[in-house]
Amino acid sequence: xxxxxxxxxxxxxxxxxxxxxxxGVPKVTGNFAFSSDxxxxxxxxxxxxxxxxPHAEITKLDTAPALAVPGVAAVMTWEDVPxxxxxxxxxxxxxxxxxxxxCYWGEPVAIAAAETPEDARAALAAIVVEYDExxxxxxxxxxxxxxETFRTITVRRGDRDVAGAVVVEGEYVVGMQDQAxxxxxxxxxxxxxxxxxxxxxxxxxxxxxxxxxxxSLDKSPDEVxxxxxxxxGAFGAREDVSxxxxxxxxxxxxxxxxxxxxxxxxxxxxxxHRHPAKLWYRHEATEDGxxxxxxxxxxFDGGAYTSSSPAVIGNATYFAVGPYRCDNVSVxxxxxxxxxxxxxxxxxxxxxxxxxxxxxxxxxxxxxxGMDPLDLRQRNALGTGDHMPTTxxxxxxxxxxxxxxxELRAMPGAPExxxxxxxxxxxxxxxxxxxxxxxxxxxxAISIKNLAFSExxxxxxxxxxxxxxxxxxxxxxxxxxxxxxxxxxxxIARTVLGIENIVVRFDDTSLIGSAGSTSASRQxxxxxxxxxxxxxxxxxxxxxAYRADRLDDAGAWHNGELVASLEHIAxxxxxxxxxxxxxxxxxxxxxxxxxxxxxxxxxAGHRATVDVDRELGLVxxxxxxxxxxxxxxxxxxALVGQVEGGVMQGVGLGMMEELIIEDGIIKNPNFTDYLLxxxxxxxxxxxxxxxxxxxxxxxxxKGAGEPPAISSTAAVAAAISNAIERRIAxxxxxxxxIIGITPKSF
Amino acid sequence: MRITFQVNxxxxxTDVHGAESLLxxxxxxxxxxxxxxxxxxxxxxxxxxxxxxxxxxxxxxxxVDADSSTVTTVEGLTDxxxxxxxxxxxxxxxxxxxxxxxxxxxxxxxxxxxxDPTPSDDDIMEALAGNVCRCTGYGxxxxxxxxxxxxxxxxxxx
Numbered sequence: 001x002x003x004x005x006x007x008x009x010x011x012x013x014x015x016x017x018x019x020x021x022x023x024g025v026p027k028v029t030g031n032f033a034f035s036s037d038x039x040x041x042x043x044x045x046x047x048x049x050x051x052x053x054p055h056a057e058i059t060k061l062d063t064a065p066a067l068a069v070p071g072v073a074a075v076m077t078w079e080d081v082p083x084x085x086x087x088x089x090x091x092x093x094x095x096x097x098x099x100x101x102x103c104y105w106g107e108p109v110a111i112a113a114a115e116t117p118e119d120a121r122a123a124l125a126a127i128v129v130e131y132d133e134x135x136x137x138x139x140x141x142x143x144x145x146x147x148e149t150f151r152t153i154t155v156r157r158g159d160r161d162v163a164g165a166v167v168v169e170g171e172y173v174v175g176m177q178d179q180a181x182x183x184x185x186x187x188x189x190x191x192x193x194x195x196x197x198x199x200x201x202x203x204x205x206x207x208x209x210x211x212x213x214x215x216s217l218d219k220s221p222d223e224v225x226x227x228x229x230x231x232x233g234a235f236g237a238r239e240d241v242s243x244x245x246x247x248x249x250x251x252x253x254x255x256x257x258x259x260x261x262x263x264x265x266x267x268x269x270x271x272x273h274r275h276p277a278k279l280w281y282r283h284e285a286t287e288d289g290x291x292x293x294x295x296x297x298x299x300f301d302g303g304a305y306t307s308s309s310p311a312v313i314g315n316a317t318y319f320a321v322g323p324y325r326c327d328n329v330s331v332x333x334x335x336x337x338x339x340x341x342x343x344x345x346x347x348x349x350x351x352x353x354x355x356x357x358x359x360x361x362x363x364x365x366x367x368x369x370g371m372d373p374l375d376l377r378q379r380n381a382l383g384t385g386d387h388m389p390t391t392x393x394x395x396x397x398x399x400x401x402x403x404x405x406x407e408l409r410a411m412p413g414a415p416e417x418x419x420x421x422x423x424x425x426x427x428x429x430x431x432x433x434x435x436x437x438x439x440x441x442x443x444x445a446i447s448i449k450n451l452a453f454s455e456x457x458x459x460x461x462x463x464x465x466x467x468x469x470x471x472x473x474x475x476x477x478x479x480x481x482x483x484x485x486x487x488x489x490x491x492i493a494r495t496v497l498g499i500e501n502i503v504v505r506f507d508d509t510s511l512i513g514s515a516g517s518t519s520a521s522r523q524x525x526x527x528x529x530x531x532x533x534x535x536x537x538x539x540x541x542x543x544x545a546y547r548a549d550r551l552d553d554a555g556a557w558h559n560g561e562l563v564a565s566l567e568h569i570a571x572x573x574x575x576x577x578x579x580x581x582x583x584x585x586x587x588x589x590x591x592x593x594x595x596x597x598x599x600x601x602x603x604a605g606h607r608a609t610v611d612v613d614r615e616l617g618l619v620x621x622x623x624x625x626x627x628x629x630x631x632x633x634x635x636x637x638a639l640v641g642q643v644e645g646g647v648m649q650g651v652g653l654g655m656m657e658e659l660i661i662e663d664g665i666i667k668n669p670n671f672t673d674y675l676l677x678x679x680x681x682x683x684x685x686x687x688x689x690x691x692x693x694x695x696x697x698x699x700x701x702k703g704a705g706e707p708p709a710i711s712s713t714a715a716v717a718a719a720i721s722n723a724i725e726r727r728i729a730x731x732x733x734x735x736x737x738i739i740g741i742t743p744k745s746f
Numbered sequence: 747m748r749i750t751f752q753v754n755x756x757x758x759x760t761d762v763h764g765a766e767s768l769l770x771x772x773x774x775x776x777x778x779x780x781x782x783x784x785x786x787x788x789x790x791x792x793x794x795x796x797x798x799x800x801x802x803x804x805x806x807x808x809x810v811d812a813d814s815s816t817v818t819t820v821e822g823l824t825d826x827x828x829x830x831x832x833x834x835x836x837x838x839x840x841x842x843x844x845x846x847x848x849x850x851x852x853x854x855x856x857x858x859x860x861x862d863p864t865p866s867d868d869d870i871m872e873a874l875a876g877n878v879c880r881c882t883g884y885g886x887x888x889x890x891x892x893x894x895x896x897x898x899x900x901x902x903x904x
Contacts, residue, residue, distance in 0.1 A: 027845030028842060183784070232846030648884070679877070682888075
């Protein structure tokens, strides 16, 4: 994989420019078709009956009355699933429709298709279903004690008998966050006339959907085609199957197209969430501030089904110490099974929770040592050539932790509080805050995360680059969820090939192999890397075939003469490269959690400045300054957009975003009660980037989507703690926590 | 019942159920899916339209109450292939990612700029505080609209 070869020529709208999105115009004019906007002639509407209990036996299930409702075309239950009755990303343990025991609140029990959404809802209401409630297991500690776990990981590195002169301990809690993509789960399934089906759906990974769908439908791979439709955000919420199998079942049963759109309340039970976690840490250091030993226990609640929980606890455990050198480390990561809502992927994927723990500890340790918190971090900063504190893996990629800390420290601070407009006060335009009660706080946090898939997973992506008379088509099944991969693919192909007219085609599962998931910050490096590699190979083929020295939109050139037009190349070749791109392999861990588990890492750091109304417990996050290790800036505006958006989600977890679960039931499944940051909450974000080319990835770029959402939460918590001179060990931080009237310990 | 109203300058008539919202009618009966269904609770602004000169969440307007009204949706802001200035600056500034909130932001921002072509940054932030964006963190949207206000102050193009 070449990352150092210079671009062939300087081309407009290539690498390094803030190129406009190719899907931008349809998006600003309302013409972009999201999955919820699709329709087909003769279309039925699907709906899902869900369990009102977190744990129960179904004692009676009678769908006959529902079938009698006017307009109803089909009602289906577990018995109607022709193939595998369960699905799942890592383990197929989640029933497509309940098999008689429901294990979480909102678990699908039956599905219906009808002429209108109203008819479909009427059908659900007519289904007779009776439950025997069972005691739900909702306490993570109880689940751990009972051995109800999806995965436990033990990291043992170094000498467990060594001790430090200065010791700090702490227990930390992270609430359950939701990805809350604005586009609801939705899709359209259209049966063909040969027993197969085409599914148009918003997903992060069409090929893994496809594999799960054909297993449950008992179809051969070519009978089902999954098409990427317009995706209204994802952030991890679309990695698991939601309505995909249901839609196909209904379409095949009725022989008609079926559309399904979750409303927001259903969306909140229709996808997995960020795991709530309880973290216990002990840090030991020399009196000079060198980390000697870190001991931790991380308890994550995976909810009722596996989803990606095993990988999430892997990340939490392996990044439990943060980007610091430490030779003696002992971490126990425990992912429990309960009757709470299933949890899985969300931006940051286990590293977010761990970061709140390790960064709270670093601040606590700095205070115990009487050191500046950044000096302590700098003293222990992990870099290239060091070994990961947890896994012992040698860090081979550029890891500019120390430089990042220096640059973050050097960034100008936020200006003094300006009370000109109440928007800038903690109470906002509600005018509740008296400026005299405001205290400013500043806090820092830094993080490390893996890029792309780890732990021995065969991580690959397929790309096909094709010359046609008009230019170049790049084919991929990678999900463009909003992050801008579509623009990067164009920029990369342009810069390599020298051809400006690049069109990106998102192929269905029958036309190209998997691109892997749009997750783990991986698509820029993986699919972007594949576009670079395929383009370079195709360029070499063409230059060689025509003894040319250059390619552009006109064709191939030799010594300033056009030797083959693009049309000629398209007709006579070489005109195509189809590649499967892999990153360097990784390994699984040994019994002590040791090994080369990760292919690449990125670090990021955040400084939060907050104004706190100590009387009312209200907070205004004034500003986030950040430095991020990105390898190479490919599209400055898109990168800044990833950083600002990720920071906002991190601030959200720090301040307000929490699904409240009581006895297994989500109490706030709507945007009135699950608060998302708005313009009124938005801090200014100032970002700087470190460009040290990675070991793989297009032009040396590293994935950049997740790091903004990792240490931003911990930085906000540190800043609030700094303002109120008391460490708050739980996020989101609520007004009661700030005032100090929280009724229970957390 | 049947309602008749002006939508993006055209007279439209359609049957509606009693429980239908203006958003439902626009999306499912009038084939105008630009207005989005993100929360259907008036919290996120993705369904913003201008109704008789007022910016509203179309999910909170009963369809029957839109009878005899004048409605502008995102589809009505483009003049042929000519984008509204708000749409141009959203594209230039990177204010569009997944794009699901974008129609609502475009309608709300166009409404703001129609009333005040030179809003301050604070005015912009306050006026758009009813629109949720989950992707951008708002910075790029503010930079785009702020640049438009600045251009308007100087009477030129952004």
